[in-house]
Amino acid sequence: DTDSYDDDAGVTREQVINDWTNLWGFPNGIARPEIDEWLEEFKPEVIAYAIWVAGEHQIGSNACLKYVRAIVAGWKKRNITTLEQAKKAAANHDDRMKSERKPSGYSKPRRKEVTPKWMQNGASQADSKPNSSDNQQDDMSDEDFLALMNSQEEAK
Template sequence: MDYFKQRRAYRNFKMYEASVSNGQNNLYRELLDYANDEGKLDAQFRMKNSALLSLTGLSEPGLDKARNSLVQLGLIKYVKGKKNVKPPEYRVIQLYGVSSRATGYPTSNPTRNDKSKPTGLDGVGQQVGQPGGQPVEHKDLTSTDSHLTGTDLDDDDAGITRASVIDKWTSLWGFPNAIAMPEINGWLEQLPADVIDFAITIAGEHNVQARGALKYMQAVIDGWQKRKITTLDQAKKAAAEHDQRMKNGRGSSKPTRAKETLPTWAQKTPEKPASDGKLSPEQQAALDARIKKFKARRPEKEGAEA
């Protein structure tokens, strides 16, 4: 199965053939992306309910309801697991191509709760068609749109996958919680995975903490979307321009003009008498008088002591 063709066909399915809720969409995309990442697009694979609950942000009843709806819509096969023994088994049904949509899909009977009596893993149950009748071939699902190319904005970059995005988020802030995960899924629906990965990288470089990660990411991605940024190169250019603006902003304050002063030797100062270590005649005369007076008093003092 071709992952990108499947995504395009699924998008057309949502647009023209059936209404898909947010919960159903999140579950389907998690299953599709996991199958692609693990190389099991054409094979059945097992996935724990606990993992799907964390990835989709659904409650347990919500997961059951969304899964049963996907089965009835003919989007997945589902085989019930055995508690504490084997996780449920899934298979993504190919949507593009004539035969897959014309003949219907063998699926298991939908169940209300995984805790009910196990049906076993030895086979797939009875056929379940579309609600209200059998599946009908749809031209939008069986034809190739010539306008959809390998650079379709809905397709993930070949080097960066959804799993890579989740891994990077987890390495910085821990595994996305039930609030963050739907936001990430929404971003990945609207922008390539490498763009979201780059936004997380920016947040990491700015030392954004876990408690502010979601708000920071929302601000970055909302800003890019308003500017119609849809590729990694555009995002990198926008980030570089932002950094330059911030740098210019920090250095744009009016520089304080240094007060210009003349050097000491050029300044006008009151004239001072030159001092070469010698006393003026007046100073010398005063000093001599003081010495003479001191000597005159000295004999009188010595006679008194005798």
């Protein structure tokens, strides 16, 4: 009975499917039953939010199911049930990702900007992680992915 899904946020199952369709096209035979399963465990607004997060990270249609599945699984593991909790978890995650991108203990002296040698000769890839998150997503196993999504637990 989909009516029980209607709550204050006014997000319905239809809306969840619409959001998905707008981002990645109509959910296929694999995605559809999974979405239904999520909707049995979570309010539609929470699932809609997971879809929105994936959209914000510009996840392509080839990786969207895995991405949203990992988000939902991570929330389930941490007993997150409300939109509020989910938003908090996502914010923590983004903050942590931001701070991890900065080399630790590195303060930038505000003097003259000198481009380091390795940047000039284009060898930057060897030195720093390539920032092509799209490719990384695809070869990531669910476990790695969840480890990434859940790593903020340890940081608490």
